[in-house]
Amino acid sequence: xxxxxxxxxxxxxxxxxxxxxxxxxxxxxxxxxxxxxxxxxxxxxxxxxxxxxxxxxxxxxxxxxxxxxxxxxxxxxxxxxxxxxxxxxxxxxxxxxxxxxxxxxxxxxxxxxxxxxxxxxxxxxxxxxxxxxxxxxxxxxxxxxxxxxxxxxxxxxxxxxxxxxxxxxxxxxxxxxxxxxxxxxxxxxxxxxxxxxxxxxxxxxxxxxxxxxxxxxxxxxxxxxxxxxxxxxxxxxxxxxxxxxxxxxxxxxxxxxxxxxxxxxxxxxxxxxxxxxxxxxxxxxxxxxxxxxxxxxxxxxxxxxxxxxxxxxxxxxxxxxxxxxxxxx
Numbered sequence: 336x337x338x339x340x341x342x343x344x345x346x347x348x349x350x351x352x353x354x355x356x357x358x359x360x361x362x363x364x365x366x367x368x369x370x371x372x373x374x375x376x377x378x379x380x381x382x383x384x385x386x387x388x389x390x391x392x393x394x395x396x397x398x399x400x401x402x403x404x405x406x407x408x409x410x411x412x413x414x415x416x417x418x419x420x421x422x423x424x425x426x427x428x429x430x431x432x433x434x435x436x437x438x439x440x441x442x443x444x445x446x447x448x449x450x451x452x453x454x455x456x457x458x459x460x461x462x463x464x465x466x467x468x469x470x471x472x473x474x475x476x477x478x479x480x481x482x483x484x485x486x487x488x489x490x491x492x493x494x495x496x497x498x499x500x501x502x503x504x505x506x507x508x509x510x511x512x513x514x515x516x517x518x519x520x521x522x523x524x525x526x527x528x529x530x531x532x533x534x535x536x537x538x539x540x541x542x543x544x545x546x547x548x549x550x551x552x553x554x555x556x557x558x559x560x561x562x563x564x565x566x567x568x569x570x571x572x573x574x575x576x577x578x579x580x581x582x583x584x585x586x587x588x589x590x591x592x593x594x595x596x597x598x599x600x601x602x603x604x605x606x607x608x609x610x611x612x613x614x615x616x617x618x619x620x621x622x623x624x625x626x627x628x629x630x631x632x633x634x635x636x637x638x639x640x641x642x643x644x645x646x647x648x649x650x651x652x653x654x655x656x657x658x659x660x661x662x663x664x
Contacts, residue, residue: 402421
């Protein structure tokens with residue numbers, strides 16, 4: 336089969352497509368013919384040699400999410416040949432075939448293309464886990480979502496709106512803030528003009544942060560008593576200097592989370608809960624007060640993956656970039 340391979344650590348020039356063996360189908364697993372795969376910042380960081388795949392996943396084939404059809408089954412009663420599925424993996428999704436445990440796969444909602452489906456698993460599972468499982472966001476609360484125009488940001492805004500929260504979001508782009516209003520954003524904060532601390536106004540109950548670094552102190556400042564900060568990444572660096580007193584004084588919770596390194600025992604319950612509570616909201620045959628939509632900025636053929644990497648690195652994209660193997664996306 337064909338697969339994306341990084342020939343070394345570096346820029347987009349290390350991206351190649353080569354022939355590799357098909358993945359083995361173990362008991363209770365399925366093998367999926369991948370039609371589309373989402374592109375994530377983890378793929379960029381792995382390409383630079385800074386984020387190796389966890390044990391058990393391909394070391395040299397990137398890709399954290401896929402959408403395709405089941406082409407082999409071994410003792411997996413939940414699925415049959417030809418089923419349309421999508422899911423989140425620890426690596427290897429940017430190959431023509433990927434093997435996954437049957438309980439990690441999700442059905443693709445009716446009416447969605449493979450490309451649209453590939454824009455769902457990583458960002459919506461991450462956002463749901465951060466907002467609900469870790470952040471315990473409730474109706475009537477206020478949530479601040481950093482980089483609200485990103486894939487995770489647009490997914491989190493939609494889920495937070497569905498939960499009945501007031502959604503604040505930051506971006507360095509006024510255009511992204513305007514576009515995010517469609518996806519549940521109530522208050523947009525343009526950080527190209529300065530910090531966000533004063534613009535937040537009334538304290539928030541939850542902060543979703545992918546920036547880290549210098550915004551940590553401001554996150555603590557804008558949180559209400561008993562507020563929660565869920566840290567998802569460090570785009571501005573993993574080191575900071577901050578006064579820790581607000582954590583004690585306001586009894587704050589600092590919660591770190593990552594999806595990629597979780598084992599099957601953590602992934603399966605999350606996938607099951609997501610399938611029950613969130614996946615039906617993508618089915619537009621059913622009327623929902625707050626339906627969910629994948630936010631697909633653009634698609635690229637897998638042969639143009641280097642161009643897709645450059646586009647994501649530019650920070651000018653809104654929502655997700657998806658790469659496809661064929662025209663069925």
